[in-house]
Amino acid sequence: MDNKPLTKAASSATRVWHLQDIKRALRDVDVLAAMADAFISYSAGKAVVPPVGELLFEEPPGDAHIKYGYVRGDRWFVIKVATGFYRNPQRGLPSNSGLMLVFDAATGTPHAVLLDQGYLTNIRTAAAGAFAAKLLAPDKVSCIGIIGSGVQARLQLQMLTHITCCRKVRIYARDSEKARRYAREMSAQGYAVRVEKSPAAVAAAANLIVTTTAACEPLLFADDIKPGTHITAVGSDTPPKNEIDPGVLNKAAIVAVDSLPQSAARGEVFHAVDAGAIAAGSIVELGTLALQAQKARLSDRQITIADLTGVATQDIEICKAVLARLAPDTAREPSNGY
Amino acid sequence: MDNKPLTKAASSATRVWHLQDIKRALRDVDVLAAMADAFISYSAGKAVVPPVGELLFEEPPGDAHIKYGYVRGDRWFVIKVATGFYRNPQRGLPSNSGLMLVFDAATGTPHAVLLDQGYLTNIRTAAAGAFAAKLLAPDKVSCIGIIGSGVQARLQLQMLTHITCCRKVRIYARDSEKARRYAREMSAQGYAVRVEKSPAAVAAAANLIVTTTAACEPLLFADDIKPGTHITAVGSDTPPKNEIDPGVLNKAAIVAVDSLPQSAARGEVFHAVDAGAIAAGSIVELGTLALQAQKARLSDRQITIADLTGVATQDIEICKAVLARLAPDTAREPSNGY
Numbered sequence: 229m230d231n232k233p234l235t236k237a238a239s240s241a242t243r244v245w246h247l248q249d250i251k252r253a254l255r256d257v258d259v260l261a262a263m264a265d266a267f268i269s270y271s272a273g274k275a276v277v278p279p280v281g282e283l284l285f286e287e288p289p290g291d292a293h294i295k296y297g298y299v300r301g302d303r304w305f306v307i308k309v310a311t312g313f314y315r316n317p318q319r320g321l322p323s324n325s326g327l328m329l330v331f332d333a334a335t336g337t338p339h340a341v342l343l344d345q346g347y348l349t350n351i352r353t354a355a356a357g358a359f360a361a362k363l364l365a366p367d368k369v370s371c372i373g374i375i376g377s378g379v380q381a382r383l384q385l386q387m388l389t390h391i392t393c394c395r396k397v398r399i400y401a402r403d404s405e406k407a408r409r410y411a412r413e414m415s416a417q418g419y420a421v422r423v424e425k426s427p428a429a430v431a432a433a434a435n436l437i438v439t440t441t442a443a444c445e446p447l448l449f450a451d452d453i454k455p456g457t458h459i460t461a462v463g464s465d466t467p468p469k470n471e472i473d474p475g476v477l478n479k480a481a482i483v484a485v486d487s488l489p490q491s492a493a494r495g496e497v498f499h500a501v502d503a504g505a506i507a508a509g510s511i512v513e514l515g516t517l518a519l520q521a522q523k524a525r526l527s528d529r530q531i532t533i534a535d536l537t538g539v540a541t542q543d544i545e546i547c548k549a550v551l552a553r554l555a556p557d558t559a560r561e562p563s564n565g566y
Numbered sequence: 567m568d569n570k571p572l573t574k575a576a577s578s579a580t581r582v583w584h585l586q587d588i589k590r591a592l593r594d595v596d597v598l599a600a601m602a603d604a605f606i607s608y609s610a611g612k613a614v615v616p617p618v619g620e621l622l623f624e625e626p627p628g629d630a631h632i633k634y635g636y637v638r639g640d641r642w643f644v645i646k647v648a649t650g651f652y653r654n655p656q657r658g659l660p661s662n663s664g665l666m667l668v669f670d671a672a673t674g675t676p677h678a679v680l681l682d683q684g685y686l687t688n689i690r691t692a693a694a695g696a697f698a699a700k701l702l703a704p705d706k707v708s709c710i711g712i713i714g715s716g717v718q719a720r721l722q723l724q725m726l727t728h729i730t731c732c733r734k735v736r737i738y739a740r741d742s743e744k745a746r747r748y749a750r751e752m753s754a755q756g757y758a759v760r761v762e763k764s765p766a767a768v769a770a771a772a773n774l775i776v777t778t779t780a781a782c783e784p785l786l787f788a789d790d791i792k793p794g795t796h797i798t799a800v801g802s803d804t805p806p807k808n809e810i811d812p813g814v815l816n817k818a819a820i821v822a823v824d825s826l827p828q829s830a831a832r833g834e835v836f837h838a839v840d841a842g843a844i845a846a847g848s849i850v851e852l853g854t855l856a857l858q859a860q861k862a863r864l865s866d867r868q869i870t871i872a873d874l875t876g877v878a879t880q881d882i883e884i885c886k887a888v889l890a891r892l893a894p895d896t897a898r899e900p901s902n903g904y
Contacts, residue, residue, distance in 0.1 A: 281619045334651070335649075338683075
């Protein structure tokens with residue numbers, strides 16, 4: 229009895245969606261548009277986003293982060309849980325997991341549970357990188373540089389196909405075997421990928437660079453970066469992490485972040501301000517740039533940087549967009565009055 | 567295809583439990599023992615419990631609270647979402663809802679979603695009241711006094727059957743029609759219930775009182791309370807709420823709380839300390855009392871008070887206890903390797 233969907237539905241109107249449902253729905257979602265909404269509503273002050281909840285574990289080391297909030301006037305509010313346990317791969321599990329919860333903002337009733345296993349967080353993070361590149365990358369992307377060889381190294385590159393036709397890629401990863409595997413995989417997907425021996429060699433070839441590592445020591449320095457290069461840094465999401473030397477930010481014409489309050493405590497900008505390389509007042513939010521123009525870069529000589537730490541409105545908007553695709557289905561669900 | 571449990575399981579090993587499953591499992595759960603574990607692990611410093619996450623809504627007015635954490639050494643960590651939207655009854659919905667999430671503390675993998683619609687929060691709150699009474703109520707309970715006529719007014723009385731054979735009840739509620747309905751319902755359940763015209767009249771008859779209102783002005787005063795009376799206050803969970811006059815706490819031999827840090831910011835104790843009626847140092851946690859003795863009350867003349875604002879370990883322990891009953895079922899669920 230309990231395993232029959234009807235019984236389940238009768239016991240609660242909360243819809244539960246699984247990863248394959250979510251992946252199917254995502255095919256029809258414009259994730260870059262969702263990220264534009266996310267950053268603009270955030271920077272325009274239309275979102276209610278409390279501080280991120282954090283739960284830390286010692287043995288094995290891990291963390292859970294709770295990002296939640298709503299956009300004023302929305303029908304839903306969203307609570308996203310993201311976990312990271314970095315010894316999981318040793319037991320054949322992905323490091324990251326999580327889920328998203330959607331509640332009715334008028335009644336507090338749980339509307340949907342998206343059991344995405346962290347997939348939507350990966351996608352929205354990659355889409356945010358592409359959105360930043362859309363605003364800041366040079367008009368002519370000659371070569372894409374990727375630092376790192378993990379999930380984001382793959383997804384960021386794939387998402388960039390939305391904003392550039394460039395398929396020429398240079399990659400550096402500390403683990404050369406992982407770098408070669410990355411090259412094989414991405415080449416099979418139609419990219420011309422070459423493995424480089426250093427981040428500097430990547431920067432020498434590329435004018436659109438995405439750093440996706442968990443490094444705590446800078447990988448890119450001012451002298452490495454060519455004029456006209458845009459760098460998106462997505463790896464640094466906690467205070468100790470640092471991928472880019474403050475000297476690079478000092479040299480940049482535009483330093484953009486997803487959230488000014490968050491960048492004051494973590495990310496590349498935090499380290500650069502801490503080092504006195506840039507003034508906190510010179511930093512701008514992506515949402516503010518997007519409100520001003522489709523393209524924020526002013527010349528093909530400028531160095532620009534987008535430093536992303538992740539904000540709840542990204543989770544809210546991708547959740548809303550996926551739910552809108554899944555919604556027609558909801559009509560077929562028996563209701564218990566909720 | 568998607569509606570078949572097998573397909574769902576294959577897409578995610580996260581088990582989803584619905585209200586009827588949870589109610590069935592609760593029949594075999596010793597909720598008082600679970601609350602004993604909750605308060606003892608909390609007061610013994612064995613729990614990792616970050617500050618409560620809070621999301622507020624203006625139109626319609628409502629709130630969502632996120633309580634989360636884990637007990638060191640446990641297999642699971644728990645995230646509980648509780649919502650309160652107080653205009654819901656106008657549209658035929660209960661004011662409170664919510665759900666509980668259980669994650670593997672070794673991998674961060676979502677293990678189970680308990681779609682309890684807020685039921686477990688109601689039960690653990692009532693069980694906490696009974697646990698407080700077990701520690702502090704007089705040996706001979708002559709009459710139970712209930713202030714309020716809502717869900718907790720019912721559940722607290724029902725839960726007290728675990729610690730006293732007294733079925734004599736006096737109730738006061740601001741809405742006399744609701745008070746009469748309460749009397750009818752509880753009488754049908756075997757209680758001898760009389761409706762009183764004032765909280766003072768309840769206190770004149772009862773030596774075990776539970777206050778369950780959302781009052782922001784005191785309902786009980788020092789002169790109302792008979793020697794040997796125990797009062798459990800469960801209504802006041804936000805700073806403005808206040809059910810008991812500071813004079814009562816001043817007169818009490820024992821003032822116990824679930825959480826000293828929380829009682830410094832909300833609840834009856836907060837108001838009494840604020841008014842200078844009691845010293846913060848004179849307050850003790852229920853878990854500390856339980857560690858010392860089965861029974862904390864020293865004489866049948868003492869007035870004792872337990873002021874409960876609700877802590878995450880209550881959610882963690884009831885969730886663990888329910889899951890332990892649901893668990894055998896899990897073995898039948900196909901796994902995707904998680």
